[in-house]
Amino acid sequence: TQAHLDAMAATKELNAYIIETPDVALKQAADADARYAKGEQRALDGLPLGIKDLFCTEGVQTTAASHILDGFVPPYESTVTTQLFRDGAVMLGKLNLDEFAMGSANITSHYGPVISPWSPKDEAGNFTRKLVPGGSSGGSAAAVAARLALGATGTDTGGSIRQPASFVGIVGIKPTYGRCSRWGIVAFASSLDQAGPMTRTVKDAALMLRSMAGYDPKDSTSIDVPVPDYAAALTGDIRGLRVGIPKEYRVDGMPAEIEKLWQQGIEWLKAAGATPVEISLPHTKYALPAYYIVAPAEASSNLARYDGVRFGLRVEGKDLKEMYENTRAEGFGAEVKRRIMIGTYVLSAGYYDAYYLKAQKVRARIAEDFTKAYELCDVILTPTAPSAAFGIGEKMDDPIAMYLNDVFTVPANLAGLPGLSVPAGLSGEGLPLGLQVLGRPFDEATVLKVGHVIE
Ligand code: GLN
Numbered sequence: 001t002q003a004h005l006d007a008m009a010a011t012k013e014l015n016a017y018i019i020e021t022p023d024v025a026l027k028q029a030a031d032a033d034a035r036y037a038k039g040e041q042r043a044l045d046g047l048p049l050g051i052k053d054l055f056c057t058e059g060v061q062t063t064a065a066s067h068i069l070d071g072f073v074p075p076y077e078s079t080v081t082t083q084l085f086r087d088g089a090v091m092l093g094k095l096n097l098d099e100f101a102m103g104s105a106n107i108t109s110h111y112g113p114v115i116s117p118w119s120p121k122d123e124a125g126n127f128t129r130k131l132v133p134g135g136s137s138g139g140s141a142a143a144v145a146a147r148l149a150l151g152a153t154g155t156d157t158g159g160s161i162r163q164p165a166s167f168v169g170i171v172g173i174k175p176t177y178g179r180c181s182r183w184g185i186v187a188f189a190s191s192l193d194q195a196g197p198m199t200r201t202v203k204d205a206a207l208m209l210r211s212m213a214g215y216d217p218k219d220s221t222s223i224d225v226p227v228p229d230y231a232a233a234l235t236g237d238i239r240g241l242r243v244g245i246p247k248e249y250r251v252d253g254m255p256a257e258i259e260k261l262w263q264q265g266i267e268w269l270k271a272a273g274a275t276p277v278e279i280s281l282p283h284t285k286y287a288l289p290a291y292y293i294v295a296p297a298e299a300s301s302n303l304a305r306y307d308g309v310r311f312g313l314r315v316e317g318k319d320l321k322e323m324y325e326n327t328r329a330e331g332f333g334a335e336v337k338r339r340i341m342i343g344t345y346v347l348s349a350g351y352y353d354a355y356y357l358k359a360q361k362v363r364a365r366i367a368e369d370f371t372k373a374y375e376l377c378d379v380i381l382t383p384t385a386p387s388a389a390f391g392i393g394e395k396m397d398d399p400i401a402m403y404l405n406d407v408f409t410v411p412a413n414l415a416g417l418p419g420l421s422v423p424a425g426l427s428g429e430g431l432p433l434g435l436q437v438l439g440r441p442f443d444e445a446t447v448l449k450v451g452h453v454i455e
Pocket of ligand 1: 101135155158159160188
């Protein structure tokens with residue numbers, strides 16, 4: 001824990017943490033030591049983790065990287081962090097993210113952008129180019145890659161665990177929807193949000209996920225199925241496994257290096273005894289537009305609670321209505337406002353059928369595509385993202401270009417399926433690239449097993 005706290009103090013320029021919690025960390029570490037000395041052993045005893053600042057932590061400020069939550073200190077702890085601490089984990093601090101987890105580059109945070117530790121530096125130690133760590137779990141990704149945490153929690157609504165993991169060369173898994181409790185996690189799009197671990201190895205992800213997962217009566221969408229020993233699944237034996245290669249993921253304009261990486265991944269799995277099979281997910285091209293209707297619609301509803309009365313920031317006005325308006329005008333950033341406007345538009349009378357209802361129908365078709373595909377294969381292999389990390393400042397004024405980043409990750413959220421990103425190679429520029437392994441509902445064990453063969 002102390003070594004990580006020292007590393008954090010020496011690496012402030014990455015802006016990975018919004019708040020460091022050395023007092024909490026040292027107390028938890030001492031407690032873990034004391035229990036260990038008495039012979040008590042817990043799964044994550046003394047392991048120092050960073051917590052994405054979207055998880056409510058009792059007595060520790062929780063911001064969702066938004067100005068509107070200024071001064072909010074939750075009187076409760078999220079279920080996922082409760083379970084991590086129950087198993088002995090230590091909290092180093094709260095990690096930076098895109099505001100309300102909306103973004104793919106960690107550039108919309110009220111607390112400033114996160115810089116990828118892969119950003120090149122000159123001899124004097126100054127950045128010559130600042131790369132994004134991906135988003136929205138950019139602080140989690142940067143911290144784990146830069147050794148500022150042994151592992152971190154992330155959340156993934158449309159790729160926010162997997163895409164940043166790919167950009168910084170770490171492992172990240174979004175479990176099946178319902179596997180980890182959403183209770184106490186600041187809501188973005190409730191039917192898509194899932195928590196998951198971000199770590200340096202697949203085995204670390206397996207161990208962390210086991211603690212994070214499990215049924216929680218406080219989340220009505222939590223599912224009561226047993227949580228297997230994921231680490232025990234990492235046998236390296238994938239003989240006979242059928243790996244689906246979806247033809248629709250060969251999208252126009254995919255860089256040759258991404259195509260090559262994907263082919264390499266297929267070869268590795270073949271060499272380990274798996275059989276590649278071509279599959280079709282015919283509605284793939286509608287996933288991104290459906291996501292960017294469903295996610296903002298749910299966000300606009302979830303974010304209605306930030307009104308200057310219940311949480312955080314209040315900006316006074318001459319009456320109640322003006323106070324609401326002033327608080328929301330000042331408290332939300334540009335991307336969040338854009339999503340609220342899109343969301344309320346697609347939900348409004350007259351447009352609801354054309355947009356929201358249509359998107360829900362598309363969503364059902366996409367889920368059906370996967371159900372059919374899993375009759376022919378056990379897992380699916382794809383690239384995680386269509387490119388390596390880009391520079392801060394690039395794609396910033398073009399929201400659509402930014403949304404395109406999520407083209408390979410959003411289908412798993414729409415269908416509720418588990419998805420893992422595992423580091424698989426380097427781009428021509430020497431930057432990390434990840435491959436994505438998708439699985440059947442609640443079959444994280446096979447997904448992790450396949451990822452372990454690739455890493
Ligand atoms: N990049 C996607 C978005 O901006 C996904 C974000 C996420 O998974 N939280 O909505």
